[in-house]
Amino acid sequence: MGVMKEHFKERNTRDYHQKRLFTKEELEERESLCVHEQSPFCSAACPMKLDVRDFVRRMAAKDFTGARAMLERISPFPEILAHGCSHPCEAACRMGEAGESIAIADLERVAMFLGAPKKGKGLLKFKKKKRAAVFGGELFTLVVAAQLADKSYPVEFYVEAGDAESLLKQCAPFLSEEILASAVRRLQSMDMKIFYGTDLSSAFVEEKRGAFDLLCAAGYLAKESPDADTLLGKDGILYPSEEGGECLRTFYDARRASVSADRLAQGLDPSTMRGEEGTVTSRLYTNMGQVEPSKRIPLRGEGEAYDGEKAAEEAVRCIQCVCEECLKGCTYLRHFAKHPRILTREIYNNTGIIMGDHMMNKAMNSCSLCGQCAVTCPNGYDMGEICRLARENMVDTGKMSLAVHEFALQDMLFSNTEGFLSCVPKGQEQGCRYVFFPGCQAGAVASEAVLRAYRDLAGRLDGGVALMLGCCGAIAKWAGRRELLNEQKDFLRQEFGKLGSPVILAACPTCRKTLEEEGLGQVKSLWETLLEIGLPEGSACHEEKVVLHDACGARNDQKMRQDVREIAGRLGFRLLPAEWEGEKTSCCGYGGLVAYANREMAAEMAEDCRKEFPDAPYITYCMACRDRLARQGAQSMHLLELLYECPAGTPPDISEKRRNRLLLRETILREFGGGDDMSPAGNGCASPEEMGFRAVITEEARRQMDDRMILDTDVWKVMGHYRDTGEAVLDQRTGLLIARLRIGNVTFWVKFTEDGAGYIIRGAYSHRMLVRTR
């Protein structure tokens, strides 16, 4: 396994190359799965593009002025639109499936009444040079004239009606006296010349048109239908798409005609560059599962309007359709407060940066790669896969810092060198039918349980059971180190081969998944095996209510999830129904090496796992979950501890984890071993006694070391160096000696005192920078 050392060379920040993470098409395909930014159904149904969701939100917040301003922005005569519109938004409203749709029409009408009108005329606008003439009094021409005037074209508006009131009555006969009066005031305040009482005819239009650049006329003056998209007639005049059309259709026509007028004024083809017009089909997902059905707040009577209180009450019924399915269970996405589409784009861009700061490294490395989003997203958006591929890309292009994952990778190296064991019990040298693969964390956290499980399996399974202590390669896979993963695979394949390629009995869900996905042999879960041969004798009956925390490694393994429930049931446990269980389970923070790249995030993840039942005991079937939940203060037990009745107690620190694995290895060798390949552990983990000195570590120093990822073996190496060279600094203010040693890519410093009995370690710290004199 000597080659592995080469993977631990620091990169050079000036020397890297480019490799695209995704092609443009693949990026777009992946991004398109996220529907968070799709329009809500109400807005999608509105050709005027009113942001109905936001309008209703403002109404619910009693921001009537803000709501009214939204209506004033989309049309020059909001009161006419509010009263005349057919409101297709109501038919599209998802609350229609849960009681009744939101009364958007009534809310719009009352917003115009309760909201304060827009103050002032806005910025001083200079008149445009192109002049516009609008002929004929109907709703379409009225709105076009008003829109062109608002765009600062000098407008002349020729109508048959004798005055503003009769013009508006003609255009919007459905308005009440009160609303009509307000529309009249609005028309009179507009900056255009209106020629009332004009005798309109085609001849009149022909006579006038020479003096204008932009022309628009009522439908009844059209000789034939205009172009369906631009509404421009063959005679160069803008007409409505149909004569006497429905109110909303007419407003939409007027908007399109104004866009065409702008294009014409600029001398452009009116059919190009029009942007997205009209209604759209939304792909938004709204989870209606937990929506309380409700009916509309009734109006006081026919033709009556809401008052402010009632309007807000009605608007509060709106569920503000938004798709946040992935965020609900994912601590990571909530923390970075980004939806997968945005996050994907930013991570994609991050991988492409040549010279400069990679601002999304932390985000990319903080995902647990647990696959929850792929299950909770209605379209199966797999953010974890994207983060993993991004890590691989950064490793391949020489941009990934070694510091982020080095400790975990070194731990993997340890698992498959000093901590590795492939043991064939005496008398089984001809080949075993099975090999028990407990996984690195089981040996580290609950080694006694592993030992007892192996004794049990070896005693009860026919055909012989070998044992392999090692890493399945998940660490390298999570770190995005493909070459290293391949080396691990080759190594394991070779080791399994030496055993005659037996069936692998995996205790850890992630080991099972990884060994299977990477094609390392026939893998079977330990739980399935135990159910087949029966649980070990004497497993106690626990009449206790507990939460079974599902492992993210078993997300796609329904069989395993069922098996562990069966075992938990046989052990007498009653399982509390948790919201995030089964295939939706949340990661404890071990997955994806989050605990190394972003400790705070990992702690938050574990904390979120126990949020629903903060006081309940947890049972797990993944040792990493057991460890992280316990570190977060939960009472947690792994099924192995329960089945073999050997609670492992408080979580070990990082040094104890290594020591536990070595001790387990030695114990198994003593009890079962015999062959030549069963050499004792290497000398990399020598104790002070083996190195010829005595030393103790204070409690406080231990906590500090665990927090700073410093192993006691690192400390012993520093002390050995001090013993040999005498190199240290004495800080006379504190009386502490401080020694140091460079080990690999890290310089370790140890603070200690010395007495007749040996060294007392009082603190340790480290840095990766090299320091020398100049």
Added chain:
Amino acid sequence: MAETKSYYTIETDGTLLCQKCKVPLEKADAVFSYLENAFPVELPVCPKCGFVYVPEELALGKVLSVEKVLEDK
């Protein structure tokens, strides 16, 4: 690079002693380097054996933050 520039300086007051040479550490020129980047600094150094001392506050403060910046370059 001009040798006079120094990114970081720690003054010494004679309280730090080189355990091996039994002499006080003195402020002297040193260089931090990481991922092919180098920063001239002034740190407590043993005038006899050249032992460079990096105090805990410096290692976990400035040094760590510069490491992180460089790691993301």
